[in-house]
Amino acid sequence: MKTVTVALGDRSYPIYIGDCLSTPELLLKAIPHLEVMIVTNTTVAPLYLNKIKQALEGANKSVEAVVLPDGEQHKTLDTINLIFDALLEKPYSRKVALVALGGGVIGDMTGFAAASYQRGVDFIQIPTTLLSQVDSSVGGKTGVNHRLGKNMIGAFKQPLAVFIDPAVLNTLPKKEFAAGFAEIIKHGALHDEKYLSYLEANIDAIFALESNALIDAISKSCEIKASVVTQDETEQGIRATLNFGHTFGHAVETTMGYGTYLHGEAVAIGMVMAAHMSAQLGYITAEDAQRLSQLIKRASLPVESPKGMTAVQYVDAMYRDKKVDSGTLKLILLKRLGEAFVTSDFSKEDLLRTLNHFCH
Amino acid sequence: MKTVTVALGDRSYPIYIGDCLSTPELLLKAIPHLEVMIVTNTTVAPLYLNKIKQALEGANKSVEAVVLPDGEQHKTLDTINLIFDALLEKPYSRKVALVALGGGVIGDMTGFAAASYQRGVDFIQIPTTLLSQVDSSVGGKTGVNHRLGKNMIGAFKQPLAVFIDPAVLNTLPKKEFAAGFAEIIKHGALHDEKYLSYLEANIDAIFALESNALIDAISKSCEIKASVVTQDETEQGIRATLNFGHTFGHAVETTMGYGTYLHGEAVAIGMVMAAHMSAQLGYITAEDAQRLSQLIKRASLPVESPKGMTAVQYVDAMYRDKKVDSGTLKLILLKRLGEAFVTSDFSKEDLLRTLNHFCH
Structure with missing residues (x-):
């Protein structure tokens, strides 16, 4: 297991690279929150959602998930609203943590939702594509597309932690x-x-x-x-x-x-x-x-x-x-x-x- | 003219209270930006839009306006998208300044649009209701409503400056x-x-x-x-x-x-x-x-x-x-x-x- 620290003062965070998904104690340490909402998509959910859910539920957390449609064409304010719907139907307080489980589109949308829900809640990234592992998981650029331009709406929002497990790349085309x-x-x-x-x-x-x-x-x-x-x-x-x-x-x-x-x-x-x-x-x-x-x-x-x-x-x-x-x-x-x-x-x-x- | 400073480190800003709208040089000093987008609504636009526009245009700025429907029921992500549409149709760069001309709904939506457009541009408030002058103009809470809760989606975004002219209260019910x-x-x-x-x-x-x-x-x-x-x-x-x-x-x-x-x-x-x-x-x-x-x-x-x-x-x-x-x-x-x-x-x-x- 390697750790890279993104040093941004009080917004600093660790990126863990290694067999994260087989190390639930690492996830639990980084996510002390009692309420967790996992955001993922229809492609990734069948592969890894249960594993993450079970790792977190083992610690008596309330863990729910919202499964979004897969693809860049869904990286919109309308899709983000599905995350807000899920959060408000319970409703979750500001103490909830969002977990982004997926590639760059899921990470960018979950990050922007975390930046905006009740003006800011915590979020954690579990990137499942090589691109999101080496690119969007670092640096806090989050957001969605607008019909007139890509990534035109968003926020700078740093995650609490990033978990990169190269094993997930086995299922990547x-x-x-x-x-x-x-x-x-x-x-x-x-x-x-x-x-x-x-x-x-x-x-x-x-x-x-x-x-x-x-x-x-x-x-x-x-x-x-x-x-x-x-x-x-x-x-x-x-x-x-x-x-x-x-x-x-x-x-x-x-x-x-x-x-x-x-x-x-x-x-x-x-x-x-x-x-x-x-x-x-x-x-x-x-x-x-x-x-x-x-x-x-x-x-x-x-x-x-x-x-x-x-x-x-x-x-x-x-x-x-x-x-x-x-x-x-x-x-x-x-x-x-x-x-x-x-x-x-x-x-x-x-x-x-x-x-x-x-x-x- | 009185000035109240909201002291928030590098996000500090002045609130000017007095005959601001008759003092265009004050507006021009606080808004050095060459490109300005005024966000207002159908009630306020006929009363004050031209005055603000002319004050800014005098200094060779490019000034456009987007006029939104009036009312709390329009304080939604869909309405915010009208601001993004206007910004991207030109398109405006990150150097644009947004000016919120209206009450709390306009201020909250313009602030959130400014927080989110290209992950953050400057904005200025010209509140035209007593409520927004003494409440939402101070403190940087911005956002919109969700069908399941008021002000559930937003950001903390401080304006560059606030201009409060009590003369606008003459037209307030x-x-x-x-x-x-x-x-x-x-x-x-x-x-x-x-x-x-x-x-x-x-x-x-x-x-x-x-x-x-x-x-x-x-x-x-x-x-x-x-x-x-x-x-x-x-x-x-x-x-x-x-x-x-x-x-x-x-x-x-x-x-x-x-x-x-x-x-x-x-x-x-x-x-x-x-x-x-x-x-x-x-x-x-x-x-x-x-x-x-x-x-x-x-x-x-x-x-x-x-x-x-x-x-x-x-x-x-x-x-x-x-x-x-x-x-x-x-x-x-x-x-x-x-x-x-x-x-x-x-x-x-x-x-x-x-x-x-x-x-x-």
């Missing part, structure tokens, strides 16, 4: 596992070149779901994200580097329609494009960009722009994002492998040169 | 003015006996809307609420004393149906009942209770329990509240006039004795 791995590669690319080397050396063990390899990789990724988040909790500056690959990737997602590519797959393409532009502008070598692309390929992730998607479509999507995010278009580029930075110091021609390289 | 005055009386009863004497001496000037009397009373009320809130921002303890009169009052509201009594009217009845129980338990004298009741009566507020409402109905409503709020039924009683305290140190018989006194 391979394609989703690879998409989660894209964020692990991202952490190496933006923060730690040695970690990239480690991933290159251990990718086979990780994809074979070897427990120790998984625990090491997940822990290191959580550490990197935690170190960035503790420097800049509300994303005024350096936290934005965690969006490496995301501006190009988001353009792919919005243009191709959500669901065509998994988020991690779109980020994979975005990282290849951002690395290429970093090389083109002289920050990294073409070999560095190639090395990153190679690792992404080995993870069975896409490295090419979607067929038919044009440079103009990228530009349109990226500038629409810009309006929502801030004044000028900023990109996260690589100063070197292992160090990302936020920049608007490039011309539209620079951007178009990269886009044209990928759009045939 | 008398009944609503009196209901707002109930909260002013409440502040005296729970915190400052001298302030009660002041109100007794100046109630006629206040109800005649004399500017100086209004500025003094509003300032003092904001000061009292601010002093309580700064000691206990998230209501772990003393902030609960601000609910003096509210437990009985809330029972009246839920039993009679929302809208039968204005909130302040129900609180007025609740204060009379809580004062009576305080006297019955020997904390204050019957004369003290009578004195408070007398002032409430002079403000044209009700001092009697609704005809036909039974003690059992009170008990049912109060114990349902209890389940939502915490474990045991707590009441806010008066240790003396000018000092309220939270207590569960009474028997059900004590409570019934008070209820039976008021329920014929």
Whole structure:
């Protein structure tokens, strides 16, 4: 069992990585609450809900569950209302703890519900996808989508604790596992070149779901994200580097329609494009960009722009994002492998040169 | 012009009380943002929207407005979504400032929208009812109702600044003015006996809307609420004393149906009942209770329990509240006039004795 601490003053919390689900005493220690509401979805509930429920009920708690429909299309205020319905039908007081049992969508919605129910109750995360284990479980970004934009409504809400058990990845579809791995590669690319080397050396063990390899990789990724988040909790500056690959990737997602590519797959393409532009502008070598692309390929992730998607479509999507995010278009580029930075110091021609390289 | 500071560290903010709406430079100083979205309702918009808009537009800002339907029944997540629609249709970045122009419903919804839009943007309050000026403008409680409970969904979100111009009270219906005055009386009863004497001496000037009397009373009320809130921002303890009169009052509201009594009217009845129980338990004298009741009566507020409402109905409503709020039924009683305290140190018989006194 490893522990990563997200150090945020009185909002600090531990992330436990190991055989958490077979260690009920650990859950009970972190959840002293007498009333617990587990939030999960129709896919995860049959796999793990009873196990968690029984672990908690053993300690004389009142434990209920609300099972939401599965999928990003349900990440809405309407679905959050189903959590509020369940909480108010009892009704639960401010002393209730919410437990998010599922992937990023469940974690984001449960966190926002916890931030908003009676203006704030405690919550705990048990992420069941690789993506949510290394990404959304760290940093407290919670929320829902709006028909006019993703993650546009939400709160910064830190959990009390996060329990990551790599055993749950046995039931995760391979394609989703690879998409989660894209964020692990991202952490190496933006923060730690040695970690990239480690991933290159251990990718086979990780994809074979070897427990120790998984625990090491997940822990290191959580550490990197935690170190960035503790420097800049509300994303005024350096936290934005965690969006490496995301501006190009988001353009792919919005243009191709959500669901065509998994988020991690779109980020994979975005990282290849951002690395290429970093090389083109002289920050990294073409070999560095190639090395990153190679690792992404080995993870069975896409490295090419979607067929038919044009440079103009990228530009349109990226500038629409810009309006929502801030004044000028900023990109996260690589100063070197292992160090990302936020920049608007490039011309539209620079951007178009990269886009044209990928759009045939 | 008076200024009351709500001292909450890096979330501190000023409340300006005086001819704010005729002092556009004050608004402009507090709102440096280039993009402003005013949130108001169909009742307030025709009266004050253009004035605020013009004051801000004079400084080359982009100013838009979203006009919501008026009334407590619209204080819902669905209505909040209309604010998000307006923000995302442009779309506005995190640098936008929201301005709440209206009563408590507008303030609460705008504050929650500001807390949640892109996980947090700035907001400013321009309360246009006496109730919102002395109550919801101080302390950062924001949110919406759920069909199963009032104010069950929300956030603690402090505004950047509050502008209170008593001139807007000229257009406020008398009944609503009196209901707002109930909260002013409440502040005296729970915190400052001298302030009660002041109100007794100046109630006629206040109800005649004399500017100086209004500025003094509003300032003092904001000061009292601010002093309580700064000691206990998230209501772990003393902030609960601000609910003096509210437990009985809330029972009246839920039993009679929302809208039968204005909130302040129900609180007025609740204060009379809580004062009576305080006297019955020997904390204050019957004369003290009578004195408070007398002032409430002079403000044209009700001092009697609704005809036909039974003690059992009170008990049912109060114990349902209890389940939502915490474990045991707590009441806010008066240790003396000018000092309220939270207590569960009474028997059900004590409570019934008070209820039976008021329920014929």
